[in-house]
Amino acid sequence: MNRSSIWATLLLLTVAMGITFFVLNHEREPIKQSEPVKAAVIEDYIAEKYGDEFGWNIQNGHKSMAENELSLYPEAYENAKNAGVDLKAYSGEYINHYTFPLLPICQKDGEDRGVKLIVFEHNGKFFGDYMGSLNTDGGPRKTITKDEWLAEDHCK
Numbered sequence: 830m831n832r833s834s835i836w837a838t839l840l841l842l843t844v845a846m847g848i849t850f851f852v853l854n855h856e857r858e859p860i861k862q863s864e865p866v867k868a869a870v871i872e873d874y875i876a877e878k879y880g881d882e883f884g885w886n887i888q889n890g891h892k893s894m895a896e897n898e899l900s901l902y903p904e905a906y907e908n909a910k911n912a913g914v915d916l917k918a919y920s921g922e923y924i925n926h927y928t929f930p931l932l933p934i935c936q937k938d939g940e941d942r943g944v945k946l947i948v949f950e951h952n953g954k955f956f957g958d959y960m961g962s963l964n965t966d967g968g969p970r971k972t973i974t975k976d977e978w979l980a981e982d983h984c985k
Contacts, residue, residue: 866892868929871948874955884975887946890929897924912969914949914957925950930963933975935984940964942984946972 851952868887875883897919916924927948934943943963949956959969960978971982 846942850917863891863893864982866890866927871927871929871946871955874948874958878958879974882974882976885946886932888930888932889948890927890945892925892927894923897922908968909957909959912959913971914959914969916949916957919951919956922951931960931975934963935979935982937982937984944978 838867868889872888875887896922897916908914922954927946927950929946929948931944931946936940936942944960945963946958946960947969948958958972960972961967961969
């Protein structure tokens with residue numbers, strides 16, 4: 830083998846290793862996109878799951894997509910499970926997260942308190958939801974009706 834053949838082979842191997850490294854690392858990174866979404870996209874899901882008792886005024890929100898990777902976010906899986914959403918069946922899949930602010934916002938101890946609804950979708954089918962605080966305190970919780978929330982949080 831002559832010197833130029835050796836250099837050409839080394840160059841090809843280096844490029845191949847670089848591409849392999851990029852592809853492997855790129856596939857492991859969660860994809861995060863965010864786009865505005867109308868509340869109407871979940872109307873049928875909410876009506877079927879909660880009926881007229883839901884009571885919340887759902888505001889327009891955002892949709893984002895991410896790889897549902899159990900090993901990257903173990904605490905998020907546990908929090909979601911405690912709030913009634915089992916994400917384990919979708920591990921390794923790409924899922925959409927829809928986040929919608931809910932009205933009303935109430936007052937408690939002089940502070941505005943509000944919640945958001947997080948809805949999960951995979952391949953065009955909604956499969957779970959939970960609520961979270963609009964403030965930074967508290968994690969996910971099981972979705973409840975507006976009246977239950979107002980009574981539970983003693984809001985006005």
